[in-house]
Amino acid sequence: MDTVIKETILAIVTTDRERVIHSAAPVFYAGDEEERERVALLLSKVTLGMVHDLENGCLIIVKH
Amino acid sequence: MADYGRVLVSGLVLGSAGRLLLLRADYRQYPSFPRGYVTHLVLGIIAAALGAIAVPALAEKEYTAVTFLALAAQQFRDIRSMERDSLESVDSTELVPRGSDYIEDIAKTFEARNYIAMVTALSASLVVYLSDSIAAGVLAGAAVFAGIVYSLKGEKVGDMAEVVEAKIEFDGPLLMVDGVALMNIGHAKAREKYLTRAIAVRIIPKDDNARVTLGNVGQRQALVHNAATQLGIRKDVDEPEFTPIARRNTESGDIVMAIFSMEPDIECLIEAVKKTPVLESSKRKPLDSPAGRKASD
Numbered sequence: 001m002d003t004v005i006k007e008t009i010l011a012i013v014t015t016d017r018e019r020v021i022h023s024a025a026p027v028f029y030a031g032d033e034e035e036r037e038r039v040a041l042l043l044s045k046v047t048l049g050m051v052h053d054l055e056n057g058c059l060i061i062v063k064h
Numbered sequence: 065m066a067d068y069g070r071v072l073v074s075g076l077v078l079g080s081a082g083r084l085l086l087l088r089a090d091y092r093q094y095p096s097f098p099r100g101y102v103t104h105l106v107l108g109i110i111a112a113a114l115g116a117i118a119v120p121a122l123a124e125k126e127y128t129a130v131t132f133l134a135l136a137a138q139q140f141r142d143i144r145s146m147e148r149d150s151l152e153s154v155d156s157t158e159l160v161p162r163g164s165d166y167i168e169d170i171a172k173t174f175e176a177r178n179y180i181a182m183v184t185a186l187s188a189s190l191v192v193y194l195s196d197s198i199a200a201g202v203l204a205g206a207a208v209f210a211g212i213v214y215s216l217k218g219e220k221v222g223d224m225a226e227v228v229e230a231k232i233e234f235d236g237p238l239l240m241v242d243g244v245a246l247m248n249i250g251h252a253k254a255r256e257k258y259l260t261r262a263i264a265v266r267i268i269p270k271d272d273n274a275r276v277t278l279g280n281v282g283q284r285q286a287l288v289h290n291a292a293t294q295l296g297i298r299k300d301v302d303e304p305e306f307t308p309i310a311r312r313n314t315e316s317g318d319i320v321m322a323i324f325s326m327e328p329d330i331e332c333l334i335e336a337v338k339k340t341p342v343l344e345s346s347k348r349k350p351l352d353s354p355a356g357r358k359a360s361d
Contacts, residue, residue: 037252040251041251048302049304050305051305052248053237053248055236060250
């Protein structure tokens with residue numbers, strides 16, 4: 001049986017460094033919104049996670 | 065020993081025919097493959113044989129033959145666990161899983177179908193033995209079969225709720241259907257797709273019984289699975305944002321559901337939802353209890 005960690009934040013993509021402090025999940029900084037969307041998309045394809053918007057400049061990738 | 069050939073054969077044939085009639089790929093889309101058919105047909109014939117043989121055995125005062133029926137019950141329980149195991153093992157590879165409640169319901173149905181084959185065979189052979197007329201046995205078997213099948217015909221979601229089209233909108237990244245938040249979708253493109261091509265329904269329960277039953281998580285998973293299999297789903301494993309979800313309006317008890325289907329036809333979605341069976345395990349009847357009745361006033 002496969003063991004999968006679910007409902008945890010796998011990665012954070014943000015345009016605002018101030019919004020993320022000491023994250024356990026890896027943080028990816030993006031220069032602008034377009035890059036942020038693109039990085040989040042690429043990460044979600046690799047992790048099979050889902051992209052969620054926190055509306056403060058951060059996107060998080062969560063495996064469900 | 066008297067000639068029990070007619071008794072045995074008529075029971076066996078009727079029981080097996082009954083199992084064959086019940087063996088069809090229905091809304092569950094299962095079993096839809098030849099090997100599944102063979103397994104269930106053979107087990108159904110065995111069940112019919114056990115039912116048919118009981119009458120001659122009892123007529124010959126071989127009372128130990130009754131233990132065979134107990135053996136049969138054990139055998140059919142194994143069928144239930146066989147179905148459960150096989151469906152559970154493939155559930156993780158479904159784009160929209162059935163969920164354990166639906167699987168249990170299907171497994172129970174398969175177990176029950178073998179009992180139906182056995183009882184049909186038993187009644188047919190009994191009547192042939194008593195009346196010495198095959199025609200009477202066939203009639204009795206058919207009547208018992210039809211009676212059981214009719215009484216086991218479960219409720220459908222359409223019987224206990226109204227299903228209407230619902231409106232999809234976004235509150236920031238939150239996908240909303242008729243004001244209920246379904247999920248947070250971060251991708252702008254995915255949001256665009258939902259707004260332009262997805263369809264949604266609202267399921268309005270008719271009474272308190274329906275409200276509790278439809279609130280069951282397993283029942284909701286069965287709903288989305290049925291909708292996704294029947295309409296086709298536009299989704300792959302790396303696109304979890306297109307997984308259909310049914311959420312509950314906690315104020316009214318209504319269920320809302322959005323789906324990004326291959327065929328964005330709202331009439332078909334409503335039809336698929338209405339035809340979804342009400343799972344035995346999710347069925348609740350609070351209105352049958354004094355407290356539940358009083359609370360609903």
